[in-house]
Amino acid sequence: xxxxxxxxxxxxxxxxxxxxxxxxxxxxxxxxxxxxxxxxxxxxxxxxxxxxxxxxxxxxxxxxxxxxxxxxxxxxxxxxxxxxxxxxxxxxxxxxxxxxxxxxxxxxxxxxxxxxxxxxxxxxxxxxxxx
Numbered sequence: 001x002x003x004x005x006x007x008x009x010x011x012x013x014x015x016x017x018x019x020x021x022x023x024x025x026x027x028x029x030x031x032x033x034x035x036x037x038x039x040x041x042x043x044x045x046x047x048x049x050x051x052x053x054x055x056x057x058x059x060x061x062x063x064x065x066x067x068x069x070x071x072x073x074x075x076x077x078x079x080x081x082x083x084x085x086x087x088x089x090x091x092x093x094x095x096x097x098x099x100x101x102x103x104x105x106x107x108x109x110x111x112x113x114x115x116x117x118x119x120x121x122x123x124x125x126x127x128x129x130x131x
Contacts, residue, residue, distance in 0.1 A: 072097030
């Protein structure tokens with residue numbers, strides 16, 4: 001997927017089709033801003049603790065209690081903004097990905113973790129309209 005078409009597609013999906021939020025209304029437009037994170041430098045980690053809070057984003061693969069493969073990710077800034085440790089971040093990722101049982105050390109050790117970095121760009125609605 002090309003970057004320009006991918007950004008457009010995911011912006012519309014985020015604004016109108018994300019089940020976690022109500023769709024954006026026209027009256028909200030002047031108060032909106034947009035941030036885009038370009039993900040770079042993907043590396044397979046040695047284990048679930050082989051990454052740095054605030055520097056790396058983390059993407060995990062795991063099998064849920066039904067044996068289905070699941071994934072979840074957090075951008076590099078999320079753990080730091082939330083004040084989470086590495087273990088707390090992994091636990092939140094497992095829950096985000098749909099893991100419903102008790103999270104144990106064995107569960108954490110079974111995940112495959114990929115770390116990455118990102119570059120973030122930000123634009124307010126007013127800046128967009130001024131272009």
